Amino acid sequence: MLRLRHLLLFTLLFLLLATTHPQAVAQEPRPAPVVPLRPVFEMAHPRVGIVNLFSGGAENFLQVPSEADQPVVTVQAGQRFRLTAPYETVMHSLTAGLATFRAEAYLVQDGTTELLASDKATVINFGPRIYSGALNLDLKFEQPGQYRVLLRSITQVKPVGVNEVTTDEDEMTVIINVVSPETRGRAKQPPILLAGGKAGLAQLQPSPEPMPAPITRTVQVALPRGEIVDAQNAAVNNFEQPHQATIVVRQGDAVRFVAGPHEFVWFNESHGSAEASLDILDGVTDVDPPISYGSDRVEYPDVQGPARRRGTLEVEVTFDEPGIHDLIARLRSAMYPQPTPATDPRGFVDEDDVHIRVVVVQTPETGAIEGTVIAADTLAPLPGVIVRAYGRRDGRPVAMTRTGDQGTYRFDSLRPGTYLVQADPDRQNYLAEWYDDKPRRDQADPVEVVAGATTSNIDFALTPGASIAGVVTEEADPTGSTDPPPLGGILIQVGVFDGSSERSIIVGQTYTLDDGSYAVDQLPAGTYWVRASDPQGLHRAEFWDDAETLADATPIELATGELRDGINFELALAGGGISGRVYRQGGPADPAVIIPLPGILVTAFDAETGQQMGKAETGPAGGYRMGGLPAGRYLVHAEDPNGRFQDEWYDNKRTQDEADPVPVENGQVTEGIDFSLEPIVQAPTVLWIDPPTTSVRQAGDTFEVSLMIRDVEDLGNFEVTLTYAPDVVHVEGAELGTFLSDPSQVGRQYELLDPIIDNETGQARFGVFSVGTEPGVSGSGEVLRISMVAAGPGETALHQQDVQVLNTAAEPIPTRTEDGKVHVGECLAYDFDCDCDVDIVDVSQV
Structure with missing residues (x-):
């Protein structure tokens, strides 16, 4: 049943990816910008909840006041500020799906709108997990004045069991008041919250983050979450933290046990109540009810959606006696959708116990x-x-x-x-x-x-830090026919200018935003150089100001706290480039579906010399882009490093000799070099390690793994070499498995050759031969049982190589392998299959 459930969830997620519109898939990866601290304004708190395979909710929760008619905030001209939308996706147990978040800012002027900035994020995964992040819109106005800005938030959800996408789209208008700078330094502003109701102009109110009162130790035991989509669809989960935690405190210290921040969400027009509780109980004394050290509770009665309620449950316990104290943190979260009869106790409830050991040591003089x-x-x-x-x-x-x-x-x-x-x-x-x-x-x-x-x-x-800021664009067209486009994702490095052309110390770096802007903060007074380089290799790197080498760079002198803006770059294209996408056609739902293939290696070879000139890896949407190619003709090859798909030469050719050359010119990118790869048909016979993942706790522990065979016909002989990390495990020996040694089922006589074991290099060679006139065994079963011992902490793959499988006529049997893994040491909490990842397999086992 569990395997069937795994298959169902993975198939549904596969179909979700296959049927999702390309715009809903994340952009090609690039290094995340490192943005210095700026005034921050919260515009929304987008939320997605997937409560089961067929139901989910989406809500933007715009932070808008009910009425306001004055500027939302005052910023200095030339000062970059940030609009942020912290988002969260909650996927409950045995769910999977897709959530997308998008934020946009438009300048409204003279009846027209101009896009100033946008950001988006996509979550595609399984539950139970909480996925959170933030959409960030970085803005800057150069001239003083009042600007009307339209803010738009779009949140979507698609559980795997449905074809429809649920969308919530909201917008609001705010006014930005831009004034001339009064001082050279920048004013420090606390985080601001766009607070209030659902429509109209916004007024920003300070929302300082409260500093927690000093305590000896804080232990987070859970992150309760609950969502109501409608009267029939809801879910709650405590998301309790790892069990069996041990905490060491001094005598007289206090421990604060925290469940939170918790959050309950009512989507759409849903209606209902919620409650949560945390009890700290004695975990040893055999008393019913158990001794309580304290409790905390919260109730949210009769809430009408869309709404969200957030808070924290806390219980503080002081330990005055040295010794070992075993405690239980008992958690209960519940949501009750309405309408239901007043006498109907039905609801959605999650109850968990988290076991915690507190070791109290005698307090020394401090x-x-x-x-x-x-x-x-x-x-x-x-x-x-x-x-x-x-x-x-x-x-x-x-x-x-x-x-x-x-x-x-x-x-x-x-x-x-x-x-x-x-x-x-x-x-x-x-x-x-x-x-x-x-x-x-x-x-x-x-x-x-x-x-x-x-x-x-x-x-x-x-001391206030100095800053360097500017904009990076592509080198202008010599004809002046088009404006130079801004370059996002450009690496900016700042180093100490010490007069040496050989070496220098890098003191700060960041990446440009989509509008090409950047800023590097926290610089002491001094003299610096700045360099801009393209991680994708499509543009030539240069030092400021328009210098190829550090020796020719123009030094930038900064006073204490000074903001030096205008350190701009215009980067020239480095040779040419090639771009395209890699996909496969066909899927279980519709053979005409185009499925993007991430992680495919695309390589360009010089068509004349065969020399490798460039390579790239496809991103989540199957796209790739490589640059820095000299003008010429190239043969382009796509290959799956994981061996799932047949490799291909452009354009749909099987060999390099048949490949069509791709022309590349300086300063241009040759687009549309696409590949449609075919899946590799797997051999029916499989050699695999059972169990796929083995966990032992410490060095010296002995264990066994089995080499299994699946769907073999007329097995005669086979050989296989097992490789492993010798500092993690050693092989001690092997014996025939039950599939080859059971006299009631085996006609031929199978013999195991003496294994060749080398625990210095981590290799063990095994061979089995058979004699007799009867046919070889057919079917599936254990062919070898291998004895091993843990050598030290760590993790190693059990990899099969040099595999030969023959039938009784000495003819090869096509065979593929599935490797195993051994982990020595403690596993993660909830990692029941000990594969060092808490995934859907562990959830299904629960």
């Missing part, structure tokens, strides 16, 4: 360190700064915290001794610093901690 972190330019406190304490002798980190709203921090329970303390601004545009006002660890002043005392006034005044 001391503390405290201080404040401020900005050196404004003297304002800096919240959210990471402060770390390191041991002076060994340099190991011993404590970490973040500053609170007033910039203060404190380390408790430090052993007496000497420490080095660092303030790290994280993503704020300030420079990290070691106490006392030192840039490097080896220059830091030591901080003494005395038992029973607090070392105070370990303060920091962080």
Whole structure:
């Protein structure tokens, strides 16, 4: 039944991919931009919930006020700011499907709209899992004034069991007030929330992230989620965290057990209630009911959708007695769709117990360190700064915290001794610093901690970081007929300009956004060089300003906190390029369906010399693009590294001699070089390792794996070499399996040759021959039982190679292999098949 369920889910997901419109598939991969911290405004919280194979909901949850008629926010001219939409997809148990999220920003002016920025994300996977991220729109207005911006959010869901896509599309209009800069530095603004109802102009309200109260230890036990799509379709899941966790605390410390943040969502016009509870119970004492250390509960009665409710359940327990305490975190989440009769208790409920062991050790005499972190330019406190304490002798980190709203921090329970303390601004545009006002660890002043005392006034005044910003475009057309297009995904590197043309230190890097813009923050005052390069190789790299080498680069001098904009690049095309897509035709639902093939290796060879000149790998949508090719003619080859599809030469040719040449010209990309690959027909006979994944806990443990054969006819002889990592496992020996040794079923006599085992190189050769006048065995079964021992922690494949399978007439039997895997060490929680991934197989076993 479980295998049937696996097959059903995988088939449905395959059909989902096959029938999804190409626009719903993620774009070709490129390195994610590293964007410096900017003023951030939340425009929406898109949510998708897939509650079963046939039902799911989508909602944008725009953050719009009910009424407003004034600018939403004030920013400086030339200052980049961000509109963000944090999204989440919840896939419940035994579900699979697709979710897409898209955010767009348009400038509304004189009755026309112009697209300013867009971002999208796609989730295609199985449950039970939570998938989250954020759509980001980075904007910048150069001229002061008021700008009307239309924001649009589009969220879609498609469970695997249905053909229809459910879409929620909403929009709102906001006003951006752009003013002239008053100072050289940039104003620091807290995150802002577009808060309110469903339509109209928006007013931004501050939404500071609360800093948690200092406690000894926080343990997250669950992330409860629940969704109601309609009166018949809903689901809840505690998404409990790994069991059997062990926590070590000192005597007198407190542990805060947290279930959350939890979130319940009512999609469409659904109606109902929700509730959640967390109880911390004694896990040893045989008392009914068990001893309770505390509980927390929340109820959301009579909620009308679309709506979302979010919060956190917390129970704090103080441990005053040394020893071992076994606890149970008991979780219960429930949703009750309406309408149902008032006397009907039916609902969707998930109840789980998480077992936790708390080891309380006797508290030694300790001391503390405290201080404040401020900005050196404004003297304002800096919240959210990471402060770390390191041991002076060994340099190991011993404590970490973040500053609170007033910039203060404190380390408790430090052993007496000497420490080095660092303030790290994280993503704020300030420079990290070691106490006392030192840039490097080896220059830091030591901080003494005395038992029973607090070392105070370990303060920091962080220096504002300088920034370099600009735009990267393609080199302009010499005729001036078209505007140079912006280049996204270009690697920007910033290095210290020390006058040397041989070597330099890179101090920062990022990637350009889709509009070609970039910014690199957190730079100390100094002299720098900047280089722009195309990871795809389609454009020539250059140093600023229009230099090919570091020796010819123009140095950029930055003062403390200075923003140097206008460091722009125009990159010339590097030779030519080739692009296209790779797909297969036909599928279980419709033979005419075109299915994109990701992970296919495409290689270009010089048509005259046969030399390899370029290669690329197809992305999720099956597309590829390679650049940096000199002008000429090329033979292009597509190959599946996993051996699932037959390789092909362009255009639909089987050999290199038959391939059609592809012309490439400098400065141009030859498009449409597509491939339609055919699946490789697998041999019916299979040699495979059983179990496919074996897990043992420690070195010295012995275990066995079986070499199985499937769908063989008239088996005579076979040979196989097994390879493995010798630092993980060793082979000790082998014996004939039951398929070849059962006298009641075997007519011929099968004999095992002495294995050739080399545990130094990780190879073992096995051979079996047979004698007699009877036909060989046919069917499926165990042919070898191999004894092994764990040699050390790690993971290794059990790979079969040099395989020969013959029938009794010494004729080859076409055979394919399926390798195995051995994991030595502890497995992940919920990883029941120990393949080091919690996947649908583990869910089905639950």
